[in-house]
Structures are given as structure tokens and as C-alpha cells.
Amino acid sequence: MRNLILYATKHGCTKKCAAILSQKLDGEVDLFDLKEIKGVNYDQYDKVIIGGSIYAGRIQKEVSRFCIENIDKLKEKKLGLFICCMNESIKETQINTSFPEELLNSAVVKDSFGGEFNFDHMNFMEKTIVKMISKSDPNLPKVDGKENISKLSEDSINKFAEKINKA
Template sequence: MMKKTLLLYSTVEGQTLTIMEKIAEHLTAQSPEISYDLYNIEEALPINLDDYETILIGGSIRYGHFRKPLIQFIQQNTQLLNSKKTAFFCVCVTARKVGKDTPEGSLYVRKLFQKVQWQPNLKGVFAGALYYPKYGWFDRTMIRLIMRLGGEKNHDIKQNYSYTNWNKVDEFAKQFYLLVIS
């Protein structure tokens, strides 16, 4: 019997989608019995949420906030989310620092779950990436300033920086797989 899994993401530059795709690869590598659908939560969803046994939502932080469509989706679907097996992960550059890389240590995750009534079975926090060459002048300047305030002194704005700990993503993917098959 196929177990249907829904993977939803909200991303600014694409790192959340990249992480979600890595988790999806892990699912299919573990079991051909698992089928999944992957959608951007910020677009109209052509599906019925009731059709899925397990739902994973991933969202990124930009300038200290999750994107509004992510929060709205969670608030509009709280009852359904709480009736299913669910998981959540946050992607933010601050998670590159030990202590801020857990759901308990992430101010953003703590604030989100104080604001919404959803309680996922599994939560994760992953460090994101910076894509300076893609940014306009304002974003490049602001992000570089924020990074300097956080202790990063020599960011070359001609380079990309990935802080994602892929071993941590793999561990989360294993835990999510166990949730899917439970």
C-alpha cells in the first residue's frame, strides 16, 4: 500500500527547496512504497490535503521572519495538520551557530510555535545559504551588515556561502522517514 506524503516549502533563494529535495531523495531511496508530492506553499495547491498521511513543511527566514504565506497556510490548516503525522523545518543563516541550530535554540521556531496552534511530530533547524551575486544592492548591503554584526568579517559579495550541514539534513530525513512509515 502506497503511503502518500506531502512536501511543502516556502523559500526565498531556493535553499529550502534544495533541502526538501534532499529529504525527498532519502524517502525514495529508503522505500519505493512511499510516494510524495512536492509543492511551493506560496502557490495555489492543486491537491486535497486529506489525501496525505504525512505532511512536511519547510520554511526559510528572511530579515527575521517567515514568509506570510507559510504562516497563513499553517493558521488556516492547523486542525488538519494536528490530525496528521507532520514535521517542520526552518532554514536560516543564524543556525550556522551552535545553540541556534535546534528547534529549542532557534528564536524563530520558538516564536512561530508560540503564535500558531500546530504541534508537528518532528521539528528541525538547518543553516541556510547566502547568494550575494543574486542580490540587489539593498539586500547585499543589509545581509552583509547583518553578517558583520554576527561576527562574519570578510564576506566577499562576489561569492555564495552555504552553511547547510548536510549530515544534519540526512539525520532529519531518517527521522522523517520513520515518521512516514510509522
């Protein structure tokens, strides 16, 4: 059984989740950052997992573009879709707006793994925006722009892995 995990990350959270997930999957696993890879040979993989983080309300353009350009090939695979998102109260909406409907309908599993505010990797403007949003949104943790915050859900990653392993 060969698994392919494709992801895009802004500040490293999605990369971290993809690595954790890769350790929980049965069989061989290859991980690729969609910002670095140009072409994928799907023939050698039984299962394909695609993930990205939500940044300013949207998933990375590399994830969107990849899904749209490869939709027919992806629908032929056992497919898993995930996002990293700090606001769990809107995770369903975020998942449903991040991937094409055809892929959402054919996916074996789709979920959010939580998220992180990694201020060590943010510039001044990003820190300022996150602080302002966290003050106005009661579903987000309050931040000071200095201390990193992680709300990753290993339980969600474990359940995702169980479902894709059984597919």
C-alpha cells in the same frame, strides 16, 4: 506511504533542501511551493512537512498564513517542520517563532537545515543588508556580497528524514 512537502523560498535554499529531503523519504513524495499552490487535498497524504527560510528574522508570510489557515487539518497528520537559517545559534528561537505553538507541539520532528547566502539572486539592497549584518553578528560568516556561502547541513536533513520515516 504518501508524503507532502510544502515550502516557501526567497532565493532557492528552502527549495533545494526540500528536494534533498524528498530523496530521503520512504514512499511517494509530492513537493509544492506555497507561493504557487492554492489548495491542498490532505486526505491522500500520511505525512506533511512544512518548511521556509528565515528572512529578516521571520519566515515567509505564505508559510505563516498556510499554517494558521490549516492548523486543524495539519494537527491530524504526522507533521514535520523545518527552517533554513544561517544563524545556528538562534535556530531554536527561530523555529519556535516561525510556527504556531499547536503545530510545534504536535510535530514529530522540527529542525533547521542551515542556510545559504545566494548573492546571485539578491538585489543590491539585500546584499548590503547581509554584509552589514554579517559584520555585526559573530555567529554569521563574513561576506563580501559576491561569493555565495552555503552552510546547509546534510546531516540535519538526514536525521530529520529518519525521524519522519519512523513516524
